[in-house]
Amino acid sequence: MPKTLEPIKTKREAELREAFLKEVIGMPHGEKIKNCIQCGTCTGTCPVSRWMDITPRQVVALFRAGMIEEILHSRTIWICASCYACRVRCPSGIKVTETLYALKRLAIDKKIFPKRFPVHVLSEAFVSNLYKYGRNFELGLGIRYLLATNPMRLMSSAGFGLSMMKRGRLATRPTKIKKVHEVRAIIARAKELEGI
């Protein structure tokens, strides 16, 4: 696109745009996002698009219109369950799921979240379990997430938890791997390389 046709952007918009493009264009076949024909196949294929405030097709449209901050404030990127249906159907070969992941990372990095939908809390709780134990701790993760977001749901989820526990399918204590220091060293080095 010729530069003169680009929409007027604020400094913040330009900054977000640059960070996003660096991520997306940097991945293999990432440049295909430029080929979006706005056909809406992604939205039509998506099993959860009807709950999104911005559809996957609109994500690309809004980006082109210079409204990336609107996308980051939407629930859309956090509703995507990464089933890759859009990715395999897109006639332009766009990695839609990966693009939404890139937006999630940008949102977390810039701390821009939808109002009253702190889904990123789950990602962060999960990651902290992995750092502490080397494995996921389902019960701890669930409780921590619900406490931080919707403590009332702890009550309505208790039945499910107990039924699983009764069958020996829910651990009350985390499993810690022996060489958890290796996992921590890997995470630390990888973060350093990413500059985070």
Place this chain on the structure above:
Amino acid sequence: MEFAYYPGCSLEHTSKPYDQSVREVFKALGITLREIEDWNCCGATMYMSISKTVAYAVAARNLAIAQHMGCDICAPCNSCYTILRKANRYISWDPKVRDKIFSALKAANLTYDKQVDIRHPLDILVNDVGLDTLERRAKSYFDGLKVAPYYGCQIVRPVKHFDELDDPMTMDHLLSALGADVVPFADKVRCCGGMLMTTYEEIALDLNNELLLNAEESGAEVIATACPLCQMNLEGYQAKINEKYQTKHEMPIVYFTQLLGLALDIEASKLGMDTLVVRPKDLKLKSKDKKVAA
């Protein structure tokens, strides 16, 4: 045949029946599973939302350990399967990502220079062991039991591996070989919502209610799955779905390996059948001996 076994976190607890049945079935068929020593969580979809490099590097620790075991990985959880394969793919595709992953592994004195393959037990059982062998080894069969094969999403996507993206047939063929009547299930690769059950419960309940309704409409008496998240959402939340939508679902959700195990005459308790929330009433399991005798 020998594989480096990567159970993944779900199979340790919530999906214990899957772990039990995979191990039992493989043992019965003479395939060795050596658990990857001290394996760690693959990072699932969660780490991918924070940092790609960290996500791949954490997953790659398991690949590095498996490499030194000298065999390919068997990963039954669809999510682990996809993440481990994805890490592998990026390591071979993208030199920038690869260098970062290798450098992160080096911080733990690990190397990963010879790629191992990551296989799903469904793929191994049907394509390596083979349907003929499975049919021959089965001592019992499911006499016309109507089963909906539910593959889930990440077993076939995003990149084609052992089966078709839109209409995989591997599990259909496996269940047919065991005498089951596999019903046409249009939702076989439709997403169950995965972690949405925790983050946006109302969405996930709706998705799973639809899956159950569609399976019932296709005449299924039982749904066979190949993924811990699908099984947990469909089974563990069935009571909640019934309450919310005033439905009367009573659909057993079993792992395909549990059905195979039963056909191989492995004791039901060893396959974790007794720890299911919705216990199947009658799987129409009949002994082949009687069939011959009659």
